[in-house]
Amino acid sequence: MEAASLAVGLSLTRELLWDKLPQRVQEQLIAWFETVIGGQYPPINWVWFQIVVEMFLASVGGQFSNADIDAGLAIHDSLYRGHGWFADGPERAYDHYVGWAFQVYPQLLQLMVPEDPRVQARTAVDGERLADFLDDAVHLVGADGAPLVQGRSLIYRFAAAAPFWSGQLLGHTRLSPGLSRRAASGILGYFLERGAVNRDGLLTIGFHGEFPGMKQAYSGAGSPYWAAKGMMGLALPADHPVWTAVEEPLPVEVGDTQRFIVAPGWQVDGTVADGIVRVLNHGTDHANPGVQVADSPLYARLGYSTATFPDLEPESLDNAVVFEDAGGRLTHRTGFEFLGHFTLDGIQVGASRTATSWIAIDPDCGPDHGSGAAGTATPGPEATVVSLTRGAVELRLVRVRGGSSLAARMRIGGWPIEAGSALASEVRPVPWGGKLDDGGTWGRQAPYPMGSHLTIPWIGTSGGVADGDYAAVVGLGGQGLHVELDGSHVLPDGRFAFVDGSTVDPIDVWARLGL
Secondary structure (H helix, E strand, O other), X not given: OHHHHHHHHXXXXXXXXXXXXXXXXXXXXXXXXXXXXXXXXXXXXXXXXXXXXXXXXXXXXXXXXXXXXXXXXXXXXXXXXXXXXXXXXXXXXXXXXXXHHHOOHHHXXXXXXXXXXXXXXXXXXXXXXXXXXXXXXXXXXXXXXXXXXXXXXXXXXXXHHHXXXXXXXXXXXXXXXXXXXXXXXXXXXXXXXXXXXXXXXXXXXXXXXXXXXXXXXXXXXXXXXXHXXXXXXXXXXXXXXXXXXXXXXXXXXXOOEEEEEOOOOEEEEEEOOOOEEEEEEOOOOOOOOOOOOOXXXXXXXXXXXXXXXXXXXXXXXXXXXXXXXXXXXXXXXXOOEEEXXXXXXXXXXXXXXXXXXXXXXXXXXXXXXXXXXXXXXXXXXXXXXXXXXXXXXXXXXXXXXXXXXXXXXXXXXXXXXXXXXXXEEEEEEOOOOOOOOEEEEEEEEEXXXXXXXXXXEEEEOOOOOOOEEEEEEEEEEOOOHHHHHHOOEEOOOOOEEOOOOOEEOHHHHHHHXXX
8 A cells, every 4th residue: 555655656756756866765666666566466446556556667667567457457447336436346345445546546547657558548438437426426525524424444534535636637527626626625624623633733543533443454553644645636736727716515505415326325315404415325235145244334334424423333223224132132234135226206215125134243253344244143034124315304114024933123223423412313103004112312421433422313113023014204414303303294195294295105115116
């Protein structure tokens, strides 16, 4: 990783630095860089470290392997999933690496080795992919500048701004210069205003302030400085339009937004009233269909937002439809089947079906690179979950099969928020289908990346769940959330009405899904 960053820096400042180094120093650097030749890299974004280093070696007269470079580019292309999105490996692994790796290095390569035939041949397709990605990415930034809080390596913080600069670097974006700078500067400001830099002027392992619990297997003390990618805009001259244009508002600052992001299976709702962007997740779990492992907190939750931090425990009520056994263990959803997305009269619909399981985690399950922990699985009920969203409110439909014989209680969990914050999170039963006659608020008083007292509202069954259909409304928002929840109700004809008057018939939804 570090070698790739050094290679990029030396390449882009060749006349200022590389050309002025003593020959002996150049030879020592080349010898060090050459140690990557023939190295075996996992088929994830890491292949770019080898590509970048060997491309630099080729440009300065060092040894290199065309086979390494071609194989790495082939892996990169094999991970493309359409609409500008890459999976970070063969699993359903979608996160910020799409932006700060897959969409950044191809653009840097065009600056490093513009005469290379491979780079020239890729320029158009790589540029189009970046532009497509940015059309989605700009809808994943909250009005306060917060990026979507999802996926691994979140200690890189404002590296999330990198793809917006990348688009302006060579003009591969449909976003205006003012909008690109608004997104990038908003992300940077969000972290600087929330303690990302400590009293010594250093970036720490954490999200807002320091939180060592966010360290992953590959993290080191210097890892937070991958945030430097978020400063790529400084490579643009002072008279570039991205610096001279007036900043323009983000989509969520202009009005409520709705969007499906196809590859990761995300259903996006942003609300101008509170500036929050929410994602209902029916397609990402850092696994493949049918796999039975523990849920990865940063990938497999049903919902993520720009205003909340996921509960970092694998078993959780965080945005959950789970089943609790007699010992208090909760099921996991990883390996679910994505059932699709569609819009129905202005209401977004997304669905997934899970053969849930209780997982006894293997203490020697290996390093944390994003996937859920392996262990011994015990089958739980099957749960089909449908999210119908309009603004800050989700109507969550649940169909349970195979639960009656297990004596397991069902729990439907809402959004995780800090106790006493200005945010509101609530879950309410809907009188449609089975009875949800239990509920409460779970809490943990201990530091976490956004505070010290995490709370999650929940409702569920007081006894063993029976097979059948259930429904709840789930909301996350500012002070106006209660108005939206109070105004959402079941009509006499069985349709569900959101506060703005939009209505939907749950029976029609099940039929549209073929269930």
